[in-house]
Amino acid sequence: MNDDEFPNAGNDAETTEFLARRFESHRSRLHAVAHRMLGSVAEADDAVQEAWFRLSRSDTRQVDNLAGWLTTVVGRVCLDMLRSRRSRAEEPLETTAPAAVTAPGDPEQDALLADSVGVALLVVLQTLTPAERLAFVLHDLFAVPFEEIAAILGRTPVAVRQLASRARRRVRGAEAPDADLARQREVVDAFLAAAREGDLEGLVAVLDPDVLARTEAGVTAGAAAVARNAASFAGLARVARPALVNGASGLVVLVDGRVERALAFTFVRSRIAVLDIATDPERVSRLDVSLV
Structure with a gap:
């Protein structure tokens, strides 16, 4: 059995323990996704915890790729939280620098990530629509394919590519905050x-x-x-x-x-x-x- 194959014992103690171990192995990456989406450590914690609740209540026999499944769930949770926040016209005061997490071995992604570590990215992300934010964070920072993001947003891959492109232009124009x-x-x-x-x-x-x-x-x-x-x-x-x-x-x-x-x-x-x-x-x- 590989790391993402689940035991065939239903929702017994063995399965729960196995799920908890596998979830913990993905927690840091999920938190990094949620933090860049939400700009708040506390809200990112909530989003990751919600992902665990959903995993623990799901039929895991239908999950072929746990990492992808969890990233999709966290993306959807964050999208709902962003939309709710915009409907209440709220934004977090907290803008702490997130930890560096990205797909390895891609110089273009690494360059984008270098620009993302710190307050500057969080500030500009807060000016994006929830859909633009999701498309940029998942694709440009975490290498999630446009097809998977399209399923989360209920849009075509072409439309999601355009969302990410618009967001990317704004992020590239962002400048680091003055520290003097x-x-x-x-x-x-x-x-x-x-x-x-x-x-x-x-x-x-x-x-x-x-x-x-x-x-x-x-x-x-x-x-x-x-x-x-x-x-x-x-x-x-x-x-x-x-x-x-x-x-x-x-x-x-x-x-x-x-x-x-x-x-x-x-x-x-x-x-x-x-x-x-x-x-x-x-x-x-x-x-x-x-x-x-």
Whole structure:
């Protein structure tokens, strides 16, 4: 019996133990797929756990290729989670760097992966549609054939190839976030000063043209729209304080010495490319905040 052949004992203890061992051998790869799809370690954990539940409830005698079967299941779970997130206009604040996992021996894939390790890829992936994201992650980073991705999406392989191509162009244009804290602080100070004065031109000057502003209520895209929203909160801006949020320059609003609202920025080309605004107490509590 090879590694992916299942014992013919039904769902007894031996089969369950065998499934658990085989699943664990694929866990790291499945987690890498889910993390790149979802941009969140916690959500990736949930997606992988759901894949295990589905495997444990399935008729494994019909599974010929466990690795492919599990990748398909995780892809579908992530797709459902992304679609649900978009319907609620939510995005995760968390953008941690994923571990490197890809198909071996393919220089083109390796080059793409080198660009993918870090926040830059996660930032640009969040601007893609769920279908584009699935097509790019599964094909370009994990070498899943277009035919298999087409079955997940319910589209033709040609349509999936086009989705991956569009996503690939956007990823190749992505730039690594600025890490210079001094320069970040200058941009944040300029943003805060302009917001306090309701200065639309000043706000637009420090925003990337394709900036994304994300809150629990929704997502706003584009410098003009984000600037208008920021200017409308001039009162809050007057009491906001500079802080390090998850290690980068950001802003917080304190109430009775407690962080009530946090603004986490991602900077590209010395401009604000992503603005995450957390007001939900649970989300705020998960942030690493240091006043400066």
